[in-house]
Amino acid sequence: MFETSPRLEIYLERIKQNAQSVAKLCHENGIQIAMVTKVLRGNPEVARVFIEAGADMIADSRVPNLRLVGEHLPGVPRLLLRMPAQKQAEDVVMHTEYSLNSSLITLKALSDAAVKLGKVHKPIIMVDVGDLREGVWPDNLVPLIKEAAMLPGLDLVGLGANLACYGGVIPSVENMQILIDARDEARRVTGLELGLLSGGNSSGLPLLASGKMPKEINHFRVGEAIVLGRNVLDRSPWQGTRQDTIQVVAEIIELLEKPSVPIGDTGQDAFGNEPEFEDRGIRKRAILNLGRQDVVIEGLEPIDPGIIVLGGSSDHAILDVSDAHTPLKLGDEVAFYPGYGATLAAATSEYVKKSHSLIRAWKGEQMDHKPENDEKEFDPNWAKNLMAELKQSFSDVGDSFEKAWNEGKNDPKIKKFGEEMKSTFKKMGEDIEELFSSKPKE
Numbered sequence: 014m015f016e017t018s019p020r021l022e023i024y025l026e027r028i029k030q031n032a033q034s035v036a037k038l039c040h041e042n043g044i045q046i047a048m049v050t051k052v053l054r055g056n057p058e059v060a061r062v063f064i065e066a067g068a069d070m071i072a073d074s075r076v077p078n079l080r081l082v083g084e085h086l087p088g089v090p091r092l093l094l095r096m097p098a099q100k101q102a103e104d105v106v107m108h109t110e111y112s113l114n115s116s117l118i119t120l121k122a123l124s125d126a127a128v129k130l131g132k133v134h135k136p137i138i139m140v141d142v143g144d145l146r147e148g149v150w151p152d153n154l155v156p157l158i159k160e161a162a163m164l165p166g167l168d169l170v171g172l173g174a175n176l177a178c179y180g181g182v183i184p185s186v187e188n189m190q191i192l193i194d195a196r197d198e199a200r201r202v203t204g205l206e207l208g209l210l211s212g213g214n215s216s217g218l219p220l221l222a223s224g225k226m227p228k229e230i231n232h233f234r235v236g237e238a239i240v241l242g243r244n245v246l247d248r249s250p251w252q253g254t255r256q257d258t259i260q261v262v263a264e265i266i267e268l269l270e271k272p273s274v275p276i277g278d279t280g281q282d283a284f285g286n287e288p289e290f291e292d293r294g295i296r297k298r299a300i301l302n303l304g305r306q307d308v309v310i311e312g313l314e315p316i317d318p319g320i321i322v323l324g325g326s327s328d329h330a331i332l333d334v335s336d337a338h339t340p341l342k343l344g345d346e347v348a349f350y351p352g353y354g355a356t357l358a359a360a361t362s363e364y365v366k367k368s369h370s371l372i373r374a375w376k377g378e379q380m381d382h383k384p385e386n387d388e389k390e391f392d393p394n395w396a397k398n399l400m401a402e403l404k405q406s407f408s409d410v411g412d413s414f415e416k417a418w419n420e421g422k423n424d425p426k427i428k429k430f431g432e433e434m435k436s437t438f439k440k441m442g443e444d445i446e447e448l449f450s451s452k453p454k455e
């Protein structure tokens with residue numbers, strides 16, 4: 014049967030609304046925005062809604078993700094967030110237009126690659142303004158810029174800083190001023206324009222919204238505030254965004270009553286930790302087909318507030334469902350809002366199915382994993398098999414709707430659920446129409 018869980022559900026329209034809201038804030042303040050796809054593994058459909066929402070460029074930390082974005086959205090400017098490895102220089106120049114950098118040796122490698130490929134690459138030089146992750150110390154910036162300016166394959170477009178990642182340092186007028194002063198000094202000494210000042214990530218949005226962001230800062234790189242709608246300084250909801258953009262869904266594979274404290278002498282668990290347990294007596298516990306290989310279990314917030322996540326191991330998440338608001342049985346699915354780490358892991362795990370506007374995802378997979386002229390991969394029964402799988406899945410979906418309606422027809426939430434499902438299916442219908450509208454090639 015068609016396996017549908019565990020899965021990551023990506024609500025593209027909601028992400029788009031968030032992207033529009035953050036883009037508006039940035040653009041009204043003269044700031045270009047690079048929207049970051051890395052938490053959803055460079056998903057081209059996400060990149061597409063970012064562009065539709067007003068992104069000026071797409072940023073990601075991995076070259077293969079940006080390559081994928083380029084294949085689906087030719088002409089969209091791409092920024093590599095993680096500093097390139099020297100040996101990666103050719104790939105970086107081939108698949109990105111901009112990259113963040115702090116080392117002359119790597120800049121030389123990028124320049125050589127650009128000359129070889131007949132391109133010009135645009136590095137943004139990172140300055141460490143206090144968070145102690147990437148970036149040259151401000152005092153060492155001018156010598157670096159002087160040398161880098163001589164490299165023929167590069168166009169040094171500007172400087173950047175990153176905060177609230179390693180050291181948790183909050184963006185402030187003071188640390189932004191360090192970046193501005195460093196740029197002014199480099200400009201004075203080298204005569205270069207260095208026009209782009211990339212002030213930061215989602216953590217810079219509160220300073221921007223307060224009206225205190227210095228006007229010289231004209232570029233941001235934003236991921237989490239858009240994708241999950243969070244103020245990353247405290248994970249509270251970010252203004253103008255919604256937080257129900259992504260769900261992780263898994264199936265109950267065991268549902269039994271058990272004590273809440275293990276029996277016997279305890280040592281370390283499978284991950285070398287010594288867990289502690291609260292004695293709540295005998296409880297109804299559910300095990301899901303989802304584990305640490307797929308998500309950060311501690312980063313899962315059950316959508317049903319009566320469910321408690323107890324913990325898990327590589328392949329299992331363990332829940333206390335005694336107080337679940339909806340009665341559960343074996344085979345039922347449980348949904349969660351994942352935090353950043355859980356989203357990142359679920360998007361990366363090959364075992365987690367990716368479901369957003371289903372047909373589009375499928376189309377994407379066809380493009381991403383197309384076998385190259387390998388006739389052995391071709392299954393002559395593919396159409397029949399796919400049709401059988403789809404029919405089975407839709408029959409299961411139909412049963413679930415009927416059950417939901419019978420059990421909760423007086424509940425306004427069920428009505429809302431029905432409305433949402435109607436529009437999801439309408440959208441799927443449109444996608445199918447679009448998919449099959451072009452005549453197949455003979």
Ligand SMILES: Cc1ncc(COP(=O)(O)O)c(C=O)c1O
Binds near residue numbers: 113214235
């Ligand atoms: C250098 C850099 N800039 C920007 C971002 C985006 O960060 P956030 O998701 O907090 O907006 C990241 C991380 O994804 C990053 O590493």
